[in-house]
Amino acid sequence: MHKGDDTVSNRKQFVVIGLGRFGGSICKELVKIGHEVLVMDKDEQQIQEFSNIATHAVVANSTDESTLRSLGVRNFDFVVVAIGDNIQESILTTLLLKEMGLKNIWVKAKNDYHHKVLEKIGADHIIHPEKDMGRRIAQQMSDEKVIDFIELSDEYSIVELFATPKLETKSLIDLDIRARYGVTILAVKNKENIDISPEPTYVIERGDLLIVIGHNKDIKRFEDQAM
Structure with missing residues (x-):
């Protein structure tokens, strides 16, 4: 699997959850810059597509706390929650990550309602790519x-x-x-x-x-x- 360039200074570790167009483009760019990226998605086909791009690619349910813990997401510098249409899944994933003590959680919001909920549960940065x-x-x-x-x-x-x-x-x-x-x-x-x-x-x-x-x-x- 792609490991990036070990000579890159300030290398950071990222988790990208959700490999739609937005999450996929973030993963590719982070790897291109030289960072380590763990990608997660429930869709096996999406994971196969990124298995030779990301540092690690895992088929997983991000709303399962034991799965998140077993993958060691608490040791990563940033988590990007890029789940597309399933607002409930996005909110539950963000809530779990906050409860686990992660400090840099960036979340894609689908609409203003989604944004308000993410704000209330403590998402560190909320992104509206389309807007x-x-x-x-x-x-x-x-x-x-x-x-x-x-x-x-x-x-x-x-x-x-x-x-x-x-x-x-x-x-x-x-x-x-x-x-x-x-x-x-x-x-x-x-x-x-x-x-x-x-x-x-x-x-x-x-x-x-x-x-x-x-x-x-x-x-x-x-x-x-x-x-």
């Missing part, structure tokens, strides 16, 4: 300047914006973006490289991609007035 992706796509469709969008909270975001001709040949110090608009340019990407925390003397060129953080209203004002 989160929907917001990003809506932002990109509604604003042609937005290349990508990450919502940090209801009020703050990180956006990627292509520099318009209005900004070309001007330096960051000339534009004085933070003082004028209250947003910060975290980085500038061009064809050659990415400049993290660019110097105030950086001159914006055609095709530069600006990575901007700030309050949503300030970002919108920056787009409307400066771009």
Whole structure:
């Protein structure tokens, strides 16, 4: 079975419960990064598919406490509960994990009701993959300047914006973006490289991609007035 690269620093151990599209993609990415991943699912066919991808792949019922204990899930750094349509199973699994004392439990929520229950029983992080992706796509469709969008909270975001001709040949110090608009340019990407925390003397060129953080209203004002 795949064991990953032993030279990877900060290697962590993850349990992924539920191998649907979401759980499967998380498993593949974690293994690709170099972490150890134990995957669990009741579907034998799903487990067979991941037996050569994950560090360990087990056919198991996650609502059975003795099974969770026998697999040693308490020794893992993170558990991702990615159970798809069965809300009851997701809730029971999360509750068992909390009762066993696990500290980093990330759970996929199907809807707002599911989210509220997970919140009450102490899930450490609740994920809405469809809703989160929907917001990003809506932002990109509604604003042609937005290349990508990450919502940090209801009020703050990180956006990627292509520099318009209005900004070309001007330096960051000339534009004085933070003082004028209250947003910060975290980085500038061009064809050659990415400049993290660019110097105030950086001159914006055609095709530069600006990575901007700030309050949503300030970002919108920056787009409307400066771009």
